[in-house]
Amino acid sequence: MAIIKVQKGTKDILPSEMPIWHFMEETANKIFTKYGAKEIRTPIFEATELFARGVGDTTDIVNKEMYTFEKSDRSLTLRPENTAGVVRSFIENGMHRLSAPVKLWYKGPMFRYERPQAGRQRQFHQVGIEVFGIKQATADAEVILMAVDYLHELGLNDLTVELNTLGCPKCREEFKTKLKDVIRPYLPQLCEDCQTRFDKNPLRLLDCKSPECQEVYAKPEIQAVIQGDFICEECSEHFEELKNYLDTLGIKYERNRLLVRGLDYYNRTVFEIKSNNLGSQNAVCGGGRYDSLVKNLGGEDTPAIGFAMGMERLASLIGERAEEKLTAYIVSNNTAEAVKLTQELRSKGIACEFDLTNKKFVKQLEKASKTAKFAVILGEDEIANGEVTVKNLDSGEQKTVKRDELKLD
Ligand code: HAM
Numbered sequence: 294m295a296i297i298k299v300q301k302g303t304k305d306i307l308p309s310e311m312p313i314w315h316f317m318e319e320t321a322n323k324i325f326t327k328y329g330a331k332e333i334r335t336p337i338f339e340a341t342e343l344f345a346r347g348v349g350d351t352t353d354i355v356n357k358e359m360y361t362f363e364k365s366d367r368s369l370t371l372r373p374e375n376t377a378g379v380v381r382s383f384i385e386n387g388m389h390r391l392s393a394p395v396k397l398w399y400k401g402p403m404f405r406y407e408r409p410q411a412g413r414q415r416q417f418h419q420v421g422i423e424v425f426g427i428k429q430a431t432a433d434a435e436v437i438l439m440a441v442d443y444l445h446e447l448g449l450n451d452l453t454v455e456l457n458t459l460g461c462p463k464c465r466e467e468f469k470t471k472l473k474d475v476i477r478p479y480l481p482q483l484c485e486d487c488q489t490r491f492d493k494n495p496l497r498l499l500d501c502k503s504p505e506c507q508e509v510y511a512k513p514e515i516q517a518v519i520q521g522d523f524i525c526e527e528c529s530e531h532f533e534e535l536k537n538y539l540d541t542l543g544i545k546y547e548r549n550r551l552l553v554r555g556l557d558y559y560n561r562t563v564f565e566i567k568s569n570n571l572g573s574q575n576a577v578c579g580g581g582r583y584d585s586l587v588k589n590l591g592g593e594d595t596p597a598i599g600f601a602m603g604m605e606r607l608a609s610l611i612g613e614r615a616e617e618k619l620t621a622y623i624v625s626n627n628t629a630e631a632v633k634l635t636q637e638l639r640s641k642g643i644a645c646e647f648d649l650t651n652k653k654f655v656k657q658l659e660k661a662s663k664t665a666k667f668a669v670i671l672g673e674d675e676i677a678n679g680e681v682t683v684k685n686l687d688s689g690e691q692k693t694v695k696r697d698e699l700k701l702d
């Protein structure tokens with residue numbers, strides 16, 4: 294019979310990889326908790342409209358990449374990202390009444406129907422942060438600091454923080470008009486996607502990787518608009534403040550004026566953290582400010598900023614982590630006593646197993662040395678004397694102790 298295989302763009306995370314995933318998850322909890330963030334878990338599917346209105350209906354994510362299905366006349370979508378879902382929950386649960394800043398972190402699977410390649414999957418996992426209620430640049434700096442701190446704690450240091458500002462809707466409109474004016478004469482030379490973006494979302498033109506478009510955007514009159522400072526005084530002050538805070542915190546960054554991000558909700562600060570050790574899919578983190586999203590989705594006017602990181606990309610940078618071993622393996626040919634001792638140890642929180650098939654003593658010892666840190670030997674003498682023999686499987690050291698004095702460290 295034909296074997297059913299895992300779907301294209303999806304992967305099993307196998308037990309041997311779990312130490313890395315536990316490390317990423319436990320470190321997220323540890324680091325984000327240190328900054329006062331609380332974990333939130335939102336559903337994996339939401340109303341399609343949430344993403345159309347939240348992420349934006351001119352984006353590739355909403356136009357091409359969503360897993361959408363109908364159930365009971367409702368259009369539902371597997372979440373392609375989690376900012377929209379967290380904002381929905383923030384509004385629905387009246388979290389604007391909590392004292393600001395409200396800092397929420399999350400982890401979990403996301404779904405995008407993209408062309409799979411190294412570092413790009415159709416089901417992937419993100420760990421992220423959303424901070425609500427602070428319009429000052431201190432929040433932008435703290436969010437970037439949280440990302441950098443988390444990455445450092447994972448042992449990832451060969452990374453570059455790229456920073457840009459998209460201004461506010463007012464200054465951005467002027468920029469878009471100027472950009473369109475200089476690009477218009479070259480419109481027929483642009484790729485199909487850029488021809489659509491030109492009207493719908495001209496900022497995304499800057500993000501295009503196709504060589505023919507790159508050539509057009511490198512023209513001096515177009516570069517002059519891109520490199521020119523288009524942002525208004527208030528947005529400019531915000532950006533300057535952020536850069537000063539980052540300098541104070543010792544966080545190095547590079548200005549990338551072409552960084553516009555692929556989601557529509559951003560204003561002012563946007564950033565990405567890129568690895569120097571990944572291929573073309575080198576962004577491990579993407580984020581930015583989205584001051585209008587809460588209001589646009591029906592909530593109180595609440596400024597916000599956040600980021601998300603791709604956990605598969607982090608995992609491939611972290612590399613190997615040793616598999617977690619059992620603390621103890623009970624070696625005994627008296628199954629009834631072995632069961633009792635195993636349960637005694639488990640009730641004390643010690644991870645242990647015994648041989649379910651009552652194999653020969655030597656075979657049990659072999660299994661113990663492969664899977665556990667200690668072999669706890671329960672032979673007939675030990676049983677008769679209320680004792681156990683403990684063998685440290687690293688050092689080979691062995692001693693016999695009273696059963697209730699057993700210590701495994
Ligand atoms: P994003 O840039 O679309 O932003 O995704 C964030 C990160 O998720 C990327 O930098 C990448 O590491 C990872 N990622 C995205 N797509 C894939 C994929 N197909 N396969 C593997 N990894 C992927 C967002 O999702 C925003 N919600 C971030 C945010 C939070 N902005 C503000 N708050």
